[in-house]
Amino acid sequence: MNVPADLRYSSSHEWLRLDGDIATVGITDHAQEELTDVVFVELPALGRTVDAADPTAVVESVKAASDIYAPVAGEVVELNPAVEADPSWVNTDPYGNGWLFKLRVKNPADALNLLDAAAYAASIS
């Protein structure tokens, strides 16, 4: 199970990569393995502001539509066109080409409230 050390994680299986005040968000390898084939991704509108734990995106598999929650509060500033065009990136490259959206985070220190890699890995084992 792939749990990159340089990311932070929510207990609802989202990952976050912080670059200054811009956070890239996706779902973890564990999450994509649970979902199996991702066939559609619904991304939020640009400019939308979200609070931590707000349902922000939807990832759909054949049998179910799953809510994706914002790990921290912020404003949606970028969407991933690759994953809209080919949702299977979420399965094949969840931490790379499978990223979903970027937030300008309200408070970068919020990321420290998330789980680190060791804590997340422990939670899913």
Added chain:
Amino acid sequence: MRIVEFRGEKISTWARRAPQANPSVGYVALGHKLGRHCHSAQEISRPVDKPLHQGQPPRVTPELQHSPLEAAHQALAARLVPFAGWNMPVQYTSILNEHHAVRNAAGIFDISHMGQFLVSGPGCATWLNRLLTNNIDKLAPGQGQYTLMLNEQGGVIDDLIAYRSGEAEFFLVVNASMIEEDFFWLAGHQDPDIILRNESALWAGMAIQGPRASAIFASACPGETLPPRNGYATTTAGAIVCRTGYTGEDGFEFFCPAAEGIAAWDSFVAAGAAPCGLGARDTLRLEMGYPLNGNDLSPERSPIEAGLGFFVDLTKPDFIGRDTLLRQKSEGPTVKLSAIQYTDKGAPPRAHYPVLAEDGSPLGELTSGVLSPSLMTGIAMAYLPTAFSKPGTPLQIDVRGRLFPAIVVKKPFYKAG
């Protein structure tokens, strides 16, 4: 009428008494399929006027039933989910891969949860013809037909396949979700000459489907002959082979004694059939526009409204539900089960999503929906007012508040080649 039931060692589910059932029938017991823990099922045969349990209310055990093939699914680490009261594989690897395996080669599905009834005795064809919509007299021994069982209002209790297994004998395969209700309905329509057997506890079942299905049969069952399309045959070992399926591909359904199920499953897999779960079973059948009872069929909708008039023989002297169908045939139904396909990319359609006309007026809701793996677009079904049911009619599907454009199309969605 004689009713024959099979009970395994575990106390099994008991049928709820349907309000219209004849009280003298009593309660109908159905056996578990006990798989590896199988004890030989005990046959209980009783005349219909002696209820099994006098004056006792039916007891429904909520526990999940287990297929005799479950060990095979566990060995493959299949994802098991409750379905119709059974613990069944929804997928082994990926629903998309399993779907494509069936379209391109062959897949094998566990259908042990489905029900099997045996109807025999003089006049059983006439008796069944009064309870089913299609004309059973069309069947010579070894032939089967898709048919429906209706309530007094002409609504669908179940869709099923009836095979003439002998001169005066019929083998019925019914939906897992309806075994108790179907059997209770049949048992409630008495006839002194008929023997009605619920054999659901006896049989393991598996469906092998795909262009390579015939070759796989030849390899796994050497010396046996596959019956022609819709046909029924028995093997020298006493298994039942039916040349039918729910996928639109060539294939067959294979029933053997429950204790022999795993060996049969393993032989078909060794011959090249890829294990496939209920997820792929649903995408495959919906691509063909085949209805699913409970979603696309219901006791409130007739076969005419469901577009299944081909499987109704109105020239038969009488059958339950006929009056409604005659009226709908002459007046025309007010709604029709229609095939709907997205015209652009969109969030997958699913059952219960609202359907709107081009101008936004509400028309109903989807009864089924999925992203078609073969077409890579959304496909769905819904009962639409007749005026909106013609192919080419523009529609919109509401997914979480977003509207996606779609149109009515002719079935099937998927055509081979």
